[in-house]
Amino acid sequence: MPPKLATVKITDMPLEERPREKLMQRGATALTNVELLAIFLRTGVRGKSALDLARDLLDEFGDLRSLLGADHTLFCQAKGLGDAKYVLLKASVEMSRRYLRECLERGNALTSPDDTRNFLMSELSGRDYEVFACLFLDNKHRVIQFEELFYGTIDSASVYPREVVKRALKHNAAALILTHNHPSGIAEPSEADIAITKRLIEALKLIDVRILDHFVIGDGTSVSLTEQGLM
Structure with a gap:
């Protein structure tokens, strides 16, 4: 020793x-x-x-x-x-998350790609279960709402395009950014990830809503399907 x-x-x-x-x-x-x-x-x-x-x-x-x-x-x-440091820690983490959300809400999701990426990572990184969420945008690509929609394994059976369409209509969104996490910590898009993205693109085309990107969140990392040419 x-x-x-x-x-x-x-x-x-x-x-x-x-x-x-x-x-x-x-x-x-x-x-x-x-x-x-x-x-x-x-x-x-x-x-x-x-x-x-x-x-x-x-x-x-x-x-x-x-x-x-x-x-x-x-x-x-x-x-x-102890309790005092636990409370301080959780408050600090939550303030950081809200700061990133405010940065994103005051900006443009496309002209502030780092803010978008950092916000999504702060929301989903470190979860021990998979979460599929959407960032709903207006016609100027400003953030309307971030919403977690589905939980569990991400594949064509657990993500329902009709529900995403319903939420897009409710928010009067013009565009969406999709995101989900990989609890393994490896931000590598799977065939199922790519397949559900394509299904959602087709479903949302029917109501003239565009999907701009799909971020896969890992352990402190993220991968953009758009940047990888997978959309």
């Missing part, structure tokens, strides 16, 4: 290497996952700095996604965590 590294207090670190100061000087994108988590934790535990605790937690949970998606019981079992 390798010897443990000696704990270094954050206050003993060079100023430019301390997480908070580094964020102020260089921006949040310059920080590692460990440093960002240390800022969130604020304090460590006996014998460990916030950085040490953050590193241990990421080792324990495997990655940020697993930590952020942990349920209350699992989260609070980890040393250094």
